[in-house]
Amino acid sequence: MYVGAQNRYKGEAKGKSRGLQLKENKMEELSERINVLEGYIAEQDKTIQELSDVLADQWQIIEKLSKRLERSERVLEEIIIGQDDSGGASIHLP
Secondary structure (H helix, E strand, O other), X not given: OHHHHHHHHHHHHHHXXXXXXXXXXXXXXXXXXXXXXXXXXXXXXXXXXHHHHHHHHXXXXXXXXXXXXXXXXXXXXXXXXXXXXXXXXXXXXX
């Protein structure tokens, strides 16, 4: 009976050791997956920042172009008004 108890204990110990090994393998696998996901997130953060910078630059260009367009419209209106007053041809803007 004593020998049987020892064999059963060794079997349980091997089972626990094997179970522990499986848990460690699973933890390593999960850790690797987390590392991969963190890499993806870091790359996406970088891309988002680059896109944000590009968007900010484009918005500044749009603002500059809008101001130039407004100035051009005012100059054109002044030219049209000047021609109208002098009896020249009249151009109507939409």
